[in-house]
Amino acid sequence: MKTQELFQNFLQEIANQVSPGTFSVWFNDLKLVSIDDNEMVIKVPLPVHKQIIKNSYMDILDDAIFSLTGKNYEFKLLTEDEINDLNTKINEEVIPKENEKNEEKIVEWHTNLNPNLNFDNYIVGESNRLAFISAMNVAQSPGTIRNPLFIYGRSGIGKTHLMHAIGNYITQNSDKKVLYTTSSDFRDEYVDISKLEKGKEALEYAKNFKNKYRNVDVLIIDDIQFLVGSELTQQEFFYTFEALYQKNKQIIISSDRSPDDLKKIEERLRSRFAWGLPVDIYPPDFELRCEIIEQRLNNSSIKDKINRDVIEYIANGCPNDVRHIIGTINRLLAYTAMMMPKVIDLDFAIEALKDSISVNIYQENTISHIQNVVADFFKITVNDLKSKKKSSNITKPRQIAMYLCRMETDENLVKIGFEFGGKDHSTVIASCEKIKKELKNNPNLENMLKEIKAKL
16 A cells, blocks of 8 residues: 555544544644654644644554554654754753743743643643634744734633643743733732822832833733723723734733623724634533543542542533532542542432532533433434534434534533534524424424433
């Protein structure tokens, strides 16, 4: 088999094992550089592709090549810059030097970053994948693309973690000056200027304030919605934004709502927030919540005692908020330390978390739960439901699943479409209307839906 033909078959094997969305983001643009008896060199578009594939998909690569050749290969993932200079390898001595510079810089400059929040411990799923990729791109090339980066979504779903991860990545890999702050701190510092009597002290304070926020390479400001009602502070932030933007300095902003929904923020600010890339983060789906719980438990004393159904119980009981998940796990750890059970089963977890999780939401219908039940009912996979396949044995179950997600959950059309492989909201509407119309004249479909709802 020719090498290019082998590589195309290799990509097809991967496509058969992952969702279309995952393949499109991480594998579609891979190029074969070379292959020999035991090594395959692959070109990746960006460093983030290398990181994600190495961290999450190496088993799939191993299985795909083994199924085609019967042999195990070593995979070398390289960016174009690395390929252009194959003799240049990552110099491990450079990393300590960069860290030494950063340590010196931290002494002189307080970034306000939490060093424990980074890309490595940020769990990625369908609900936050776009935000994660955008954040990695900004971290690797601050001030050149997606400026400002505007991250929005409800409280407690990982916006702050992602912002700190960007800042930490930049400080660890460059000499750029990074500052993280909240809009509340920005406002309070600015208001303090007005409390000073006019004179040398007030002028010095104002000068220091402007130097702090305008002489940075990267400004990260959290919860911008709290500038609502502070007209003078909004005006000062506008001037700060303009000063940084004109110098191609990176600005990263978070909010609990999109730029268009910040109605009480000045129009000129809202329009600038949309200049770069507004990207939203949805609440984590069931699978992502399980991954988050497993990661938090991985280094704990109870990781070998806990049953899988306890993890799923917590995941179902904390449907919208990562902070709720963390608080629930801490409660379980404390209760376990007190009671010292040999095994942490579902009954123990229910007792431990009875004030934190309501038992009746263990079976709460979520998009993920509906997808699993519908896929099981029709003997297909969830990936089939999320795919672009248009055969009748896939299309009808997909329409039914979308209809049930619309009827049985509080999720909006955009979120439902996103969970079905990035479908447009109009596709969800069309599917729901089709099922509604057919229900009027098809008793078999009505009985089928009753049976699926019973399983839910």
